Amino acid sequence: MNSVQISHITKSYGNVTAVRDISLSINSGELFALIGPDGAGKTTLFRMLTTLLLPDKGDATVCGLDMRKDWRQIRTISGYMPGRFSLYQDLSVEENLEFFATVFKTTIQENYDLIHDIYVQLEPFSKRRAGKLSGGMKQKLALCCALIHRPRVLFLDEPTTGVDPVSRKEFWDILSRIKEQNITIIVSTPYMDEASRCDRIALMRNGSCLRTDTPEQICASFPHKLWSLKGKELYQLLLDAREYPQTYSCHAFGDCHHFIFKEENDKADDLAAYLRMKGHEDVLIERLEPSVEDCFMDFGEDDQ
Amino acid sequence: MNVIEVRELTKKFGDFTAVDKISFEVKEGEIFGFLGANGAGKTTAMRILCGLSKPTSGEAKVAGYDIYKQAEPVKQHIGYMSQKFSLYGNLKVWENIRLFGGIYGLSDKQLKEKTDRMLAVLHMEDKRDTLVDSLPLGWKQKLAFSVAILHDPRIVFLDEPTGGVDPVTRRQFWELIYQAARRGITVFVTTHYMDEAEYCDRVSIMVDGRVDALDSPSALKKQFNTTTMNDVFYSLARKAGRGE
Structure with a gap:
């Protein structure tokens, strides 16, 4: 069953096309991520799916409800956590939660089991004003408020942007637990390494959807053989590797570079000899499996 | 040292x-x-x-x-740049360079040379008169970094x-x-x-x-x-x- 069905949606602001002819179907109970950098169109897409914005063209349904006609019902079954903190700063933690529960005609008690895991960490601060909470705590409160009416679909817009790796991992652990409650989760992120936590992902750039699939399938369909280059002088190695005539691309990836030959049958030995001649005595070249980030970067490698 | x-x-x-x-x-x-x-x-x-x-x-x-x-x-x-505050979005590319260069006391001659060189390195020569707000985030950040080190x-x-x-x-x-x-x-x-x-x-x-x-x-x-x-x-x- 499709929880969210998007067909050919387009949205422009003046002469900027924020979302360009996007079609997606997201299954019920799926943990689905829109992955892409700033300006990819993720937020605009979320605003349309949560009925806060109408598309110029195209249609979408959320749990079978039409975004144009049934917007009232969509709002009652959706939970939305925007990228910018948007709770009431002057209300306490408890008051914010109470407010959102009341607006959705429910009570904290009724759905407390759903947020219990997250809310226990907030309970010591329940009387504190939301505006006085730390960033991590604000984020957890916002998630509780988005969940308190037990939505069928949860929209989370960049919940982990600017968050350190440890807190990011914690947040994804929380999402995995919410998923077990049979809530469809659609989350956006600029971090490619978060793809592995999702059932399926859509890679987005400049308003378009480049690819939609499981992270494994996206990596499996990478069209090149990928090699890793390691050496002592990494930056110089990068510059020299790019000068090699048979180089298709070479990108820095942490402690190594990811390298692709123009022709698949090119030999790593020849590249090693060339790099040694350039003074990289210690160069180490090995085969490597691509990551989602490799795949993302490969889309549009030609026009960059 | x-x-x-x-x-x-x-x-x-x-x-x-x-x-x-x-x-x-x-x-x-x-x-x-x-x-x-x-x-x-x-x-x-x-x-x-x-x-x-x-x-x-x-x-x-x-x-x-x-x-x-x-x-x-x-x-x-020192130079400084952050993700949040980088440049003035409602000023053009050259105006931002002029503003920050001026604050750091660069002469008009230095500014002209440095502006030309910077825009060439960034492949942004044709963006001189573009409002910073209309640039993609990545370009803004590259420009903001170059401006942050303008005064060496x-x-x-x-x-x-x-x-x-x-x-x-x-x-x-x-x-x-x-x-x-x-x-x-x-x-x-x-x-x-x-x-x-x-x-x-x-x-x-x-x-x-x-x-x-x-x-x-x-x-x-x-x-x-x-x-x-x-x-x-x-x-x-x-x-x-x-x-x-």
Whole structure:
């Protein structure tokens, strides 16, 4: 069953096309991520799916409800956590939660089991004003408020942007637990390494959807053989590797570079000899499996 | 030679110790990664080193100047950029360069030369008259970095410069960092991308206001008996007692 069905949606602001002819179907109970950098169109897409914005063209349904006609019902079954903190700063933690529960005609008690895991960490601060909470705590409160009416679909817009790796991992652990409650989760992120936590992902750039699939399938369909280059002088190695005539691309990836030959049958030995001649005595070249980030970067490698 | 020397630097807000007796040095031309969990005290420490906030106790010299007595010369010899505030969006590219160059006291002749060279390096010659707001984030950040080092500072402080930037532009940004370091500019950078930690000569990791680890990425990985900086970060930051 499709929880969210998007067909050919387009949205422009003046002469900027924020979302360009996007079609997606997201299954019920799926943990689905829109992955892409700033300006990819993720937020605009979320605003349309949560009925806060109408598309110029195209249609979408959320749990079978039409975004144009049934917007009232969509709002009652959706939970939305925007990228910018948007709770009431002057209300306490408890008051914010109470407010959102009341607006959705429910009570904290009724759905407390759903947020219990997250809310226990907030309970010591329940009387504190939301505006006085730390960033991590604000984020957890916002998630509780988005969940308190037990939505069928949860929209989370960049919940982990600017968050350190440890807190990011914690947040994804929380999402995995919410998923077990049979809530469809659609989350956006600029971090490619978060793809592995999702059932399926859509890679987005400049308003378009480049690819939609499981992270494994996206990596499996990478069209090149990928090699890793390691050496002592990494930056110089990068510059020299790019000068090699048979180089298709070479990108820095942490402690190594990811390298692709123009022709698949090119030999790593020849590249090693060339790099040694350039003074990289210690160069180490090995085969490597691509990551989602490799795949993302490969889309549009030609026009960059 | 050290361009940053920090001894027992401490900053308290009421009874909360944001920065707790940190000590370290940064060498000239080094790319120094300043990592830590949210709330570990990185921004507070960085603001002190930029001369924007006075420490409660301890000593620090930046570019040879004492941060207590010579905060103004400190500001003249550093560059700074953050993810949030970079440039004036409602000014054109050339106007931003003119504004910041003027603030740092560059002559018209210097400004013209530097503007031309900068736009050529960034492949932005045709964007001279474009409003900064209408540039993609990645371009803004590359431009903001180039503006931050326009006056050839001894050190440039970068606060999460690549957050939300696409993977290709993120790497181009780091090439600008490498080029600046080769020119002798010391780079002091915070990031949440652990692959970027690998690009640093040395990395410090702050936990609960303290510097709990400081070494080259390869030495840190050896010390923590792991193969990734992500694991190093994880094993340190997981122990943190305080939230943000």
